[in-house]
Each structure stands twice: as structure tokens, then as C-alpha cells.
Amino acid sequence: MSVDLLPPxxxxxxxxxxxxxxxxxxxxxxxxxxxxxxxxVVLVVFLAAAKLLSAVLLNLAGTSAYEKQNYVTATDRFASLAFFNVVEPWKAPFNEGTAVYATGDFFTAKEHLDVALGLVPTAPEGEPRGEEECMVRTNYSLSLEGLGDEAMIASDFAMATDYYEQAQTMLADCGESGGNGGEQAEQAEERQQQSQEESQQQQEQQEQQQGDGEGEEENESPSEDESGGEESQSPSEGESGGEESQSPSEGESGGEQSQSPSPGESTDPRQDELEERNQEAQESREAEEQQSGGGDGSGQNW
Structure with missing residues (x-):
């Protein structure tokens, strides 16, 4: 027996x-x-569990604030999910963008939803879009629609039409019957199509009015250019007895500052027509002065 095995x-x-x-x-x-x-390993598991639990609590807090219409508070709480929610990272920008959309800041909402669209799982090419992707696309489309409505209010119909087109493109395969976007996506698509048609009509009317305005400017009466220069003014400018400009009806053919050419010297039919109209206006004004005892200096714009 070994000594090591002996008891003390x-x-x-x-x-x-x-x-x-x-x-x-x-x-x-x-x-x-x-x-x-x-x-x-235990520590990592514990931290992961704490992170997931925090994500759930923050999401519940944000949802509660959103339902109470405290959209700013909801935005802040949803923004914190970007760090805690590692399993579904698209949900943080999606919820944040949805809350910002509710405040009326459509541009900022679009930016957040654009991030969510890049993170959300997408269906393989050729297959219908998934429900989660359609959720993001629907809210994204509503933000673009809001920007289009703002452009309509500002009378920028070209930009409004562009936003409505982008909104409908965003809802492709989600707003159609049988799509995964649901009833909300279908209603949004119909509404955006109507808004786009209205915006196009307003744009056409605006362009037509601008074209008419430019045509009127080009067709203004050449009363100053074709009647003898700046010193010879027609009665339409309110001069009933000026010394510098005399109407042809007054019988003054030798005026130094305004001499109207004789019919034989006139080669421009527009100038002849203008002189005839000036003469008729002068005669009408003289007749009124004789009846009322004097003139008021007013004239008629041609």
C-alpha cells in the first residue's frame, strides 16, 4: 500500500x-x-436580453405617446430604438418617420422613411412585395403626397405633379387590388391619382395664362413709337390741351414739336389708323367740353 493512501x-x-x-x-x-x-457568454446574453427588453419598453412608450397625439415625445422615443432594436433595425426609422409625418413635417418624415426602406426586408425579384415593405412604402407615399399638397397650395403645380407621380410609383404592387398594402394603400393611390390630374389641369391653366400675358405685352399699342416720338402724345394719356402735342383735328400743320404727316406721306397703315382714332377721340372730347363747359383731362386707354 502506498504511503499517500494512508490516513492522517x-x-x-x-x-x-x-x-x-x-x-x-x-x-x-x-x-x-x-x-x-x-x-x-452569460454577460453577453444578459446584455442582449436587457437590450431587447429595453427596445420593447421604448416601443411601447413611443406607441403610447403616439396614440395620445404627443408626436414630439413619440419621435424621441422611437429615435432611441435605433440603438436598442438590432433584430429589426428598420422599425426605428419607420416609427420615427411615421411620428414626424403626424406633426406635418413631410420632408423630414420622407427622409426617415427612406432609411427604413433601405433596411426593411424585401421580396426576391419577381415576387409580390412583403407586408412589412408595403407598410414602409405606404407611409413613404403619404409623405410624398403631403409634399405635393404643399406645392399645390403654393401654386407650384409642376412640382406638385412630380410629387404625386413619385407617390404613386412608391405604391407600385402595394396599392393594387390584392397587394399587401391593404385598404389604406389602395385609397392613397386613388387619392393621389385624382390630385395629380387636378394638378396637371391647374398647371395647364397657369401656363395658358402666362402665355396670354406675354402675348398681351407683345401686342401693346405702339402709340409712342409710331405717332411721332416722345414729345407727341395721343389723347389717351390724358392731355386735353397741352402745348407740346396737338391733335390733327386742331388744324395746326406747322407745329415744331409734333407734326403729323399728310395722308400722301403716310406709308404705315397702323400709323394712319392710330391718327384716325386720336382724331375721333379729340372730336368726342371737344363735343363733351362744349356741352359741359370744360374738360376734365381724362382719356380712354386704347
Whole structure:
């Protein structure tokens, strides 16, 4: 028998008891090492669980604020989900963009929803879009529609038409019957199509009015250019007895500052027509002065 197996003085243990004690000591050391090795894994699992729980709590808090129409608070809480929600990262910008949309800031909402659209899972090419993707696309489309409505109010019909077209393109395969966008997407698509048609009509009317305005400017009466220069003014400018400009009806053919050409010298029919109209206006004004005893200096714009 080995000396190591002998019991200490004053204590008697059998060989089996000594072997069991050594085995228990060995197992205890192994468990301690395993616990130390697994501590980082346990810590990571604990942090992950805490992060997921925080994401759930923040999402509930944001949803509660949104339902109470506290959209600014909801936006802040949804923004925090970008750090905590690692499983579904698209939900943070989607919820944040939806909350911002409710405040009326359509442009900022579009920016957040654009980020969500880049993170949301998409269906393979050739297959229908998934429900989650259609959720993002529907709200994205509503933001574009809001921008189009703002452009309509500002009378920028070209920009409004462009936004409505983008909104309908965003809803492709989601707003159609049988799509995964639901009833809201279908209603939005119909409304955007009507708004686009209205915007196009307003744009056409605006362009037609601008064209008519430019045509009127080009067709203005050449009373100053074709009647003898700046010093010779027609009665339409309110001069009933000026010394510098005399009407042809007054019989003054030798005026130094305004001389109207004789019919034989006139080669421009527009100038002849203008002189005839000026003469008729002068005669009419003189007749009124004779009846009322004087003139008021007013004239008729041609």
C-alpha cells in the first residue's frame, strides 16, 4: 500500500473514501474553471436580453405617446430604438418617420422613411412585395403626397405633379387590388391619382395664362413709337390741351414739336389708323367740353 493512501494520524479512512474525496476536489476545480470561462457568454446574453427588453419598453412608450397625439415625445422615443432594436433595425426609422409625418413635417418624415426602406426586408425579384415593405412604402407615399399638397397650395403645380407621380410609383404592387398594402394603400393611390390630374389641369391653366400675358405685352399699342416720338402724345394719356402735342383735328400743320404727316406721306397703315382714332377721340372730347363747359383731362386707354 502506498504511503499517500494512508490516513492522517488519528483519522481512519478507507481507500475508497480517499479516492472519492480527491475526485470531488477535482470536480470542484473543474466547475470553477467552467464558470469563469462561461462568464463572458452569460454577460453577453444578459446584455442582449436587457437590450431587447429595453427596445420593447421604448416601443411601447413611443406607441403610447403616439396614440395620445404627443408626436414630439413619440419621435424621441422611437429615435432611441435605433440603438436598442438590432433584430429589426428598420422599425426605428419607420416609427420615427411615421411620428414626424403626424406633426406635418413631410420632408423630414420622407427622409426617415427612406432609411427604413433601405433596411426593411424585401421580396426576391419577381415576387409580390412583403407586408412589412408595403407598410414602409405606404407611409413613404403619404409623405410624398403631403409634399405635393404643399406645392399645390403654393401654386407650384409642376412640382406638385412630380410629387404625386413619385407617390404613386412608391405604391407600385402595394396599392393594387390584392397587394399587401391593404385598404389604406389602395385609397392613397386613388387619392393621389385624382390630385395629380387636378394638378396637371391647374398647371395647364397657369401656363395658358402666362402665355396670354406675354402675348398681351407683345401686342401693346405702339402709340409712342409710331405717332411721332416722345414729345407727341395721343389723347389717351390724358392731355386735353397741352402745348407740346396737338391733335390733327386742331388744324395746326406747322407745329415744331409734333407734326403729323399728310395722308400722301403716310406709308404705315397702323400709323394712319392710330391718327384716325386720336382724331375721333379729340372730336368726342371737344363735343363733351362744349356741352359741359370744360374738360376734365381724362382719356380712354386704347
Amino acid at each position: 494520524p488519528g483519522e481512519f479512512r478507507t481507500t475508497q473514501e480517499i479516492r472519492d474525496a480527491k475526485l470531488a476536489e477535482k470536480l470542484a476545480r473543474r466547475r470553477k474553471l467552467m464558470l469563469l470561462w462561461s462568464a463572458p
